[in-house]
Amino acid sequence: GAGVSQSPSNxxxxxxxxxxxxxxxxxxxxxxxxxxxxxxxxxxxxxYFQGNSAPDKSGLPSDRFSAERTGGSVSTLTIQRxxxxxxxxxxxxxxxxxxxxxTFGSGxxxxxx
Amino acid sequence: QKEVEQDPxxxxxxxxxxxxxxxxxxxxAFQYFMWYRQYSRKGPELLMYTYxxxxxxxxxxxxxxxxxxxxxxxxxxxxxPSDSATYLCAMTLMDxxxxxIFGSGxxxxxxx
Numbered sequence: 001g002a003g004v005s006q007s008p009s010n011x012x013x014x015x016x017x018x019x020x021x022x023x024x025x026x027x028x029x030x031x032x033x034x035x036x037x038x039x040x041x042x043x044x045x046x047x048y049f050q051g052n053s054a055p056d057k058s059g060l061p062s063d064r065f066s067a068e069r070t071g072g073s074v075s076t077l078t079i080q081r082x083x084x085x086x087x088x089x090x091x092x093x094x095x096x097x098x099x100x101x102x103t104f105g106s107g108x109x110x111x112x113x
Numbered sequence: 114q115k116e117v118e119q120d121p122x123x124x125x126x127x128x129x130x131x132x133x134x135x136x137x138x139x140x141x142a143f144q145y146f147m148w149y150r151q152y153s154r155k156g157p158e159l160l161m162y163t164y165x166x167x168x169x170x171x172x173x174x175x176x177x178x179x180x181x182x183x184x185x186x187x188x189x190x191x192x193x194p195s196d197s198a199t200y201l202c203a204m205t206l207m208d209x210x211x212x213x214i215f216g217s218g219x220x221x222x223x224x225x
Contacts, residue, residue, distance in 0.1 A: 091156050
């Protein structure tokens, strides 16, 4: 596609429920990143994929968070047993080369009530 | 202390003014330095990146890096109302993941 596509754009969920956030990167981009943006913490790295592998998961805040990438393309970020502190904008970025020229999606705004 | 510090603003200037946005950092191992612009309800958009001390110019934008002082700046000349956005500095170690470490962002308002 022309850009990085994320769905849904908005998600409201009840505390304790599981959610899945989807990212469609730019075709051909092998590097894919998930970040989280919240008022108190700014923009924080969550996880990095190179192809289908995740060599850096150091930013995942707890074991309730997991992510996968299939076919070197679509990625899904799953949050289990959501908590109110999970409320944030989850941003996906992809790039042809690691680190430089990341293209971000518009994000999924998650609200846990 | 955060690795990257950025004044959150907001910064309000009249149209045509020169804007200076700044970040300081603590990790001398950072190698690439980037500036992103983020409009409301949108993802960050890369404006400029540089990897060496000195200045890099692109149209109305100039990025400046001083590695000895661990200080980076973005200058916007002839600012326009369309420049109103949040500006984020970001840095990377260029290690195995090249993940970006962001400043907290500065909100800029350019008044017509």
